[in-house]
Amino acid sequence: MAEVSEITGGETNLAAWLLGIQTIKIQPYHLPPLGPHDVKVRIKALGICGSDVHHFKTMRCANFIVKKPMVLGHECAGIIEEVGSQVKSLQVGDRVALEPGVSCQRCSLCRDGRYNLCREMKFSGSPPNNGSLANKVVHPANLCFKLPDNVSLEEGAMCEPLSVGIHACRRAEIGPDTNVLIIGAGPIGLVTLLAARAFGAPRIVIVDVDDCRLSMAKELGADEIVQVSTNIKDVGEEVVKIQNAMGSRIDVSFDCVGFNKTMSTALSATGVGGKVCLIGLARTELTVPLTSAAVREIDVVGIFRYRNTWPLCIELLSTGKIDVKPLITHRFQFSQKDIEDAFQTSAGGGNAIKVMFNL
């Protein structure tokens, strides 16, 4: 809810600030001035990501440390309220999905199109950059993508996690010839499942330790589901089960978790000459049978966020090739209590896949 300032009559922009471990407070958020190529967006839908939860629980995520209060959130969509003087492609009232990361567009990686790897990347909700769980944000216009009428704002917010799956499927070259194994049926495993299907993968097997998540995967179109354990000794036996479930060569495996066990399973189960795509960034060091995979010419493909994925995501949603709506399992409003409940729900995992704020 926006508070109306008594003095100026203008609305005070509020945001959800991470102040300390497990401490979020809705407080005023003073926006930067609108640049000529910026737009001001009223945020209407925002999803919680595992990295947001990680920041919430530990005040850090890998090498990113939260050193001062930071606005959380980065998976979002909203309505344009104001456009900068040079903005031609968008106007007030347009419904847009936001791509969070502002890269420098000057370094060799950016100029090569691999801007997701830019070392100067300013990513919403990744310290020290403020995120977008707020009434309004200011964002570059070229990172705001107009939504067709038949794509909701919630689906617009889902473009962000879906982008990870899309980028992974591109890097792994998924197509009508590639049988796919997905390890992990959490939000990332599920968007990867949806993306792989949209890219034409003929057969998709998905594995997880959790029954409920596997049921959802089956409903979302997985050809086979296999329940696995957390015990690394079970890898040999599970690889056989997985290969039987696939029935033919596994061409590409996506490890959407990133543990020794999941990566070992992926490297062992994938067919000769195939690819293993490491998406899940759970650990730093991994102990895996890398050499026996290398002598079978299995390549390990790395994934970091995404690049140039919004237009494709929106197209796939608009044509119905992908339906992300079932992934939104919980909804909350933008209030102090709801925010706290939302993060606890997301952190709890289990049958909570995507927790979505409606502002």
Place this chain on the structure above:
Amino acid sequence: MGKGGNSHEEEEENMAAWLVGLNTLKIQPFKLPPLGPHDVRVRMKAVGICGSDVHYLKTLRCADFVVKEPMVIGHECAGIIEEVGSEVKNLVPGDRVALEPGISCWRCDLCKDGRYNLCPEMKFFATPPVHGSLAHQVVHPADLCFKLPDNVSLEEGAMCEPLSVGVHACRRAKVGPETNVLVMGAGPIGLVTMLAARAFGAPRIVIVDVDDNRLSVAKNLGADGIIKVSTNIQDVPEEVERICKEMEARVDVCFDCAGFNKTMTTALSATRAGGKVCLVGMGHNEMTVPLTPAAAREVDVIGIFRYRNTWPLCIEFIRSGKIDVKPLITHRFGFSQKEVEEAFETSAGGGSAIKYNSKDEEVDLI
């Protein structure tokens, strides 16, 4: 019957170096299979020793391949055609050829896709149970024998095999005029990889090793930078810094030609975001490495197994002088019981020994 053949009244008994037990090689008769219509019979003239040959000698196994019965050793070879099968059109007796060791099935999906090096039915010289080529003569498919130009010696022909590993790795890693290359390990494989990378146009190549002598050889072979590193994994961060300084630019592609935790960790840390690490060396099976931070910088790990379709390019590189493999041949031995044993001991010793060619001596039988 094939064309050409032995002009002697009595058939010469074919001899070969057999691996008969742990650390035990014996020169013994080796009866050749009959010559098929698409085969040729080759008199071996030059055979190099590979690390895998030494491994079989010392342990009777290499990864999952186990020597269960006596096996002829050796696979890096070149020789002269003695006889050709009835359907062979492109080779004649007297031709000097380099041999590609591995006979794939040509029927499976991998073969049909051109990735025949990964064929599950591969029959490879000196990988059990298939006999190798350290012998007077072998019988081999004609299409795996590549004619050598006049200016390419038989020893250089034998070097095409290890060189092929480097060439295949450079292809998979897409080495070219824009890729600065780091090579971990200056043994035979590191060196052929370096030579191949240069031939593919790599602008700057830095090579690292623990051994000073190997690093000098590398410098003489044209490395832009050499760095001595330790075997202590704690030294990785400092070594990565030194490597990047020596490269004077970012590392685009790194070849790990050793294959240990330390070398892979160095490789993954030193390579730039979006670059590639090619795992060529087969050190340990399970490795503990910072795979996740590398994946989070989209550093891909490329696997390498032997080679495919590399002989024509290797021969062309050598013919044109783009690659000179001769300095890699550090020791030469003849084909006798004593010399074969010495040759393997020298090769196993590593250090300053790079490649050992067992030159077959022709023995006249009366």
